[in-house]
Amino acid sequence: MAVEYKEKRRHPRYPLDTGVRIHQEVAGGGFWGTLSDISLGGCYVYTFSPLPIGQSVVLAIKSNDKEINASGRVVSSHPGVGMGVAFSAFVTAESETKLKALIDHLASQPRTSSDAMGVFHN
Secondary structure, three states: OOOOOOOOOOOOOEEEEEEEEEEEOOOOOOEEEEEEEEOOOEEEEEOOOOOOOOOEEEEEEEEOOEEEEEEEEEEEEEOOOEEEEEEEEEOOHHHHHHHHHHHHHHHHOOOOHHHOOOOOOO
């Protein structure tokens, strides 16, 4: 009997290997991670020490000499692997415009079978 998978995400994800600085909203300082994928609704960050589910964060995503600043909340956490972050707001309207342009660019790129997400992306 085959199990059918029903997609629950509202936005398609696109692979993106780029740096992201993570700041906790309740603490100073921050740390770096690497994005594995991104959508209009959020992203997955590879980091050895992911934050707990529910933690509020501010992300500074670096891509193509541009910076996208968004606040969000950790929605999945996988120790030793990474965490999923759902965007809740953009620090500036320009950041939202930059994210939409980045997503449009990624959506226009040819997809390959190696783009399949294979790591815990709940």
